Amino acid sequence: MSATTTLKLEQGLDPKNWETLRKLGHRMVDDMFSYLENIGEQPVWQAIPPEVKEAFAEPVPQEPEGANSAYEQFHRNILPYPTGNIHPRFWAWVSGTGSAGGMLAELLSGAMNSSGHGGDHAAVYVERQVISWLKQALGYPAEASGLLVGGGSMANFVGLAVARNTKPGWNVKTEGLANRENPLSVYCSTETHSSVVKAVELLGLGSNGLRQIEVDGNFRIRVDHLRQAVAADRASGKRPICVVGNAGTVNSGAIDDLTALADFCREENLWFHVDGAFGAIPAISPRLRPLLRGMERADSLAFDLHKWMYMPYDVGCALVRFPQHHRDTFAYGAAYLNSQTRGLAGGPEWFSHYGLELSRGFRALKVWFSLKEHGLQTYQALVEQNVAQAQYLGELIAGDRRLELLAPIPLNVVCFRYRGNLEDEATMKQVNQEILLRLQESGVAAPSATVIGERFAIRVANVNHRTRREDFDILVREVLRLGSEISGGH
């Protein structure tokens, strides 16, 4: 192709008329503010009608439709059908609420479009700053290295990757795991999140290499069983490398005895990783931090900010106590990535030397903006509030003999079910499953489901800054009404 002929009509993605697009931006701001301000009056969730689903089957647009048309379609087909986690009565999975300020920060990072891989520009310094803030807020050692990631799954992967490369005693990075007779093993409780299993699988250890230890009545790892398992494995030629402690299990919010695990790991020369996806966050509160004692001794710590710090999706964080371990696992050299002492490629050591990703967005900005806007004190108060609200819900449940609490409430997760006069386990499962679905389908509330000791549980995970006590009053009232209706008055 000849350059001179082709380049006659150079074009770009910038609008021909900036004013028109700017006007659309203002309309969006108005609409999005109204959306968030009134979200509590909307159904928490609603099914997408078939005609809307059809729109999602349309082929790739060949011709430009324009930003105004795209926005109309968004407004009609997408905006009314959110996940629901922005609503005051959403408590499914552990999905945080986001915030209006966080939304604005997304606009700003979309404008700058900075790359967080490295170099000498603001996004890099902002990320370094918020990682420092998070260490301060959680009481984790200041000398630790850190990295913002997409979420807890990646943060667990980072921690376990460093464990796998640091502990075995040979160069895993270059030599890999084959030709070794002593398979590496990792330990955690049976209540551990699936992302830990996934990380162990992806790292090549095999899920058989993950030993899931029984829990006590409070769903905390049995440290005595852990000790036996490690001893037995060593005796049988396995090579234990790591223990994963839970700071807030996903099922019930249980917190392992992290001090006992830290002691055990020191004695046995094992890596101590803590999965604190949401449950690490209470450490920002002086009142709640004692629950997490021992977490500050972890060799690596994983947690999310889009859960219990209410930041917009997606942002989590991995911290590693000794930066050299962290760096040795991920750093590399490449001609086209040579950093310089001056210019664009100068600046601090690249974040891409501390994680899987090279290209990375400027997700640090929403963290920075949110903490500036609200201050750590506000987050402390809100986390305490969510814990107190969970207690409040627990009291409502305990106070009604038609309801049954299925697990203790150490933090913000409440597992319960409708019993009414039902006796049969199978029927109870059926009835509670139907209660849950109708709660969602009616748009009244969105808890999710789990299984606690083979019992089907309605599960409320409260990482919602919009929730008020009245919302739990409504939940309980509706569960009782639906339970009675579905079970035919039983």
Added chain:
Amino acid sequence: MSATTTLKLEQGLDPKNWETLRKLGHRMVDDMFSYLENIGEQPVWQAIPPEVKEAFAEPVPQEPEGANSAYEQFHRNILPYPTGNIHPRFWAWVSGTGSAGGMLAELLSGAMNSSGHGGDHAAVYVERQVISWLKQALGYPAEASGLLVGGGSMANFVGLAVARNTKPGWNVKTEGLANRENPLSVYCSTETHSSVVKAVELLGLGSNGLRQIEVDGNFRIRVDHLRQAVAADRASGKRPICVVGNAGTVNSGAIDDLTALADFCREENLWFHVDGAFGAIPAISPRLRPLLRGMERADSLAFDLHKWMYMPYDVGCALVRFPQHHRDTFAYGAAYLNSQTRGLAGGPEWFSHYGLELSRGFRALKVWFSLKEHGLQTYQALVEQNVAQAQYLGELIAGDRRLELLAPIPLNVVCFRYRGNLEDEATMKQVNQEILLRLQESGVAAPSATVIGERFAIRVANVNHRTRREDFDILVREVLRLGSEISGGH
């Protein structure tokens, strides 16, 4: 803590006065539009002054500072110091430009704050739709599975993880890689991106398990050498599982003979992964697609949308030809993640069964919005334009005997250096490094550096929709001026 006492003063992150925050949102829209509209008049990059760096050392804010104050600080300390990739004369690394429409889409996804892990809500259908669009646009088989990810590094990791779990002939997911005498080996050229090395290391194969094969004079993998290496490895007890083809090497944009690699992989029963971080994108253009013939036969394909599709950071994509392989690698079951046939947890199979991450943001929205806004035709024209512009720059370089082209220009990457009358390699390196740094420090242009056959190269990677021919005129003029100045007239 008693629920009734603590809950007296319930609060949230919603503003006390919505109007104040809404007003700030409007101000931001105006400012960000002005910023983008005039970005070409700003320096492409500028060093952050020491007093601004000091602000990034401040400790975590305890008290709320408010959104207005946070924005003032952003405006003063962050906005003036972007990476630079939004500027018409930024060609460093392979960092795309973003767009004003993409920025607005970030605002919208920040408002909805949807989680892309799974469930029955719009974000899931939008992601399914854009993956379908991308397959259509690139000519990749419609039955393939896909996943949006943070970028090419993760997309390569996904493809190689599926290769590692699919090819060996035992259950790698459960059994892992230990206790196997035949180490797995993966093949690629010496020009392959560092993220492939990193993926191989993280997957437990060890970088020794990655065999980097020599390239020809056009920086394409020597398929004859590959054939010999695989045969020799099989003979010596290794277990070849995968070949990685380059669709656009990062150094020079070279495209491996993908048809030959596809044929070879079929003959040898090897997984064929293609790293097309930026170089897969020209397949959207009927004129350029022939360059990538064979890519459609890849078992897995990795590419970015924040590079040559100009979408805001971060978004890439992994495609896998046979969904079952993809799913078998990442899927899991967990009580709290049971999906339902109705309600919030209904809908199509979860994306978290196809990748490492569970929590995932709504990055599909900016892809959807951008393709609706501009249409595929616009992207085709822009990719062709960037290729033609690279040819134009090549002609400028070839037309001046003081400059030297260091590699062919098959796509959009131009590697060159100033020669003037210099003879000595060490001096040339020094002079060109200084040219590069002064280009950046003066704010005129931002190419980056690489090494081509031990020669230091100024490298221009053009994935910029704001670039015009005149920008390359300016670049060449400045390189000549600086080269003469630095080399003292040589």
